[in-house]
Amino acid sequence: MSARTRVVCLAGATGTGKTAAAIGLARAFGGEVINVDSRQVYQSLPVLTAQPNDGERAACPHHLYGDTPLDQPVAAGDFAVRARACAADIAGRGRLPLFVGGTGLYFRAILGGLAPIPPVPAEVRAAVAADWDRLGPAAMHARLAERDPDYAAKIAPADRQRVTRALEVEAATGRVFSDWHRQGDPAAPDYDVISLGLALPLEELAHRLARRIEAMAAGGAVEEVRAALDRYPPDVPGLSGIGGPELTAYLSGRCGLGQAKSAWLTNTRAYAKRQRTWFRKEPDIVWFGPGDEAGLLDLVGKRLEGGA
Template sequence: MGKTAASLHLARAFDGVVINLDSRQVYADFPVITAQPTPEEQAACPHFLYGFLPAGEKISAGRFAELAGGLALEQWRQGRLPLVVGGTGLYLRALVQGLAEIPPVPEDIQRQILADLARHGPEVLHARLATVDPASAARLAPRDRQRIARALEVHVTTGRSLTWWHEEQARTAPTRPFRALVLHLDQPNERLYPRLRLRIELMVDAGARDEIARAWNRLPDETAPGYSGIGCAEVLAWHLGRMQKDEALALWERNTRAYVKRQRTWFRKEAGRVDLAPEELERMEALVREFLKG
C-alpha cells in the first residue's frame, strides 16, 4: 500500500508518467476492487495500462511486458521518467529480464486442464500444482484459474516447471534496453493489516458489489479471467448468494494477507531492490536522483 501516493510524488518531482504493472488493475470492469488510481489521481500525470482489458480476456506476462516496455522506452525518449508501479513480481521480472521462450501448449492439453478446472475447481488444481511446481503454487492465489492452468499446462507440455523456465531466462537473458531501480514499499504487519481492513471497507462503501453486479450482467461467466482476482472472487460469491457479506469480506481480507506474504517472498529474491516505508518520499526522491546520474 502507498504505491499511488509515492508514484504521484515522484511524477511531480521528475516529470514522470505512471505505467501500471499490476495484473489485476488491467481490468476495466473493476477499478474499485482492484484499487486503480482514481480519475483525479490519473489526471495529475499521464497514466497507462490501467483498466484497458475486458473481464473476459487474459493477458500473459510476456505480452504485458512488451506493452509496458514499449511505453517506457517511448516516454523516456520524450524526456519523461517512466514510473512502473504495481505488485506483480512476475510482470516486473518479465519487463526487466525478459521471459524464456516456452514451447506452445497443444490444444488438447489446454482443453484437458480447463476440463479439470471445471470439474474439480481451482483449489484442487492449485494443490496439484504444488506437487510439481511448489514455487509457482506459493506465488499464486488458490483461485487464480488463469495462472494455475498456465503453470500446469507448461509442466505437462514440457516436463519442466514454469519456475524452471523463468530461472532459465535469468541465466540466458539478453541485455535489456533499459536499467531499473526497484523500490519495494512495505511496512510492519501491525501497521499494514488495519489499513488492509479499512481499505476493504472503503471499497465496499465505494460500490464494490455494484461493480461486480454490472460486470456480471455483461458477462455471467465466473471462469472469466477478470473474476479470478482477490476481491473480485469473494465479492462475486457474495453477489451470487454463496456467502454472506461478513463471510466474503473476511475471506477477502485473509486472501489479501496471504497475497502480501507471497509478494514479500517474491521480492526478497529480487537482487538490487531497495526496501522502503511508503512515507519515505524524500528518500525515494534522493534514490531516483542518484540512479539517474548513473
C-alpha cells in the same frame, strides 16, 4: 551519456501506498507511470482492483491500466512486450518510465528474468480448463504442487488463472513454469534500473487493508462485480483476483456481505505476505516506508545525477 534506458521500478505489497509515491516521483522527475499489476490491467473493475482514480491519473500520465477485457487471460511474457514498448515510447519523448505495481512475475518478465513461453495450443488449454471444472481448485493446485512445487507455493489454490496457466505450459512444453522463470529472456532491453520498494510491518499493513476493503465495498466494488456478472461467467480471468470470488459468493447468495469482506481481507493479507516474500528476495531493491517521499526523491535524484 549512457545509451541504456533508465527506468524506475517501484514495487511492494498491496496497500503500501505505491500510487501516491509514484505520482510524487513522476511530478518531480518528469515521469510517466506504467502499470505492473496483474489485476489492474482489467476493465470495469477500477474500485475492486484499486486502480488510480481520475484525480490521480490527471496528476501524471498512466499507462496499461484497465485496458483488457475481463474474459481475456494475460500472460506475463505478453504483458512484458507491451510494457517495454510503452517504456520505449516514454523514454523516446524524453520522459522517465516508472514501472509501478505489486506483481513480481510481471516485473521479472519486463526486466528479462522470464524466458518467452511458446503459445499453448487451444486444445491443451481446453483440457486443463475442463479438469479444473471437473476436479476443482484444491485438486488442481495439488497437481501443480506435485509437478512444480516452487511455483505452487507462490500462488493461492483458488487462483484459477495462475494455476491453469502453469499446468498448461507444463503440458504444452514439457517444462514446468519455474524452469521458464529461471531461464531469462535474451531479448530483454538493457535497462539502467533504479529499484525501489515500499513496505511496512504486517500488523500495520493489516489495519490498512481492512480499512481499504471497507472503503472499496462502500465505494462501488460490489456494483462493479454485479455488473461484470451480468456480462460474464464468474470464472473469467478478470474476476479471479482477490475480491472477485468473495463478492461473487455474496452476490450469488452463498454468504453475507460481512462474510465476504472477512474472506476478502483474509485472502488479501495472505497475498500481501506472498508479495513481501517475493520482493524481499530481490537483492537490488532499496526499501522505504509509506509516506517517505523525501527519501524516495532524494535517492532517485542522486541516481539520476549519476550518484550512488
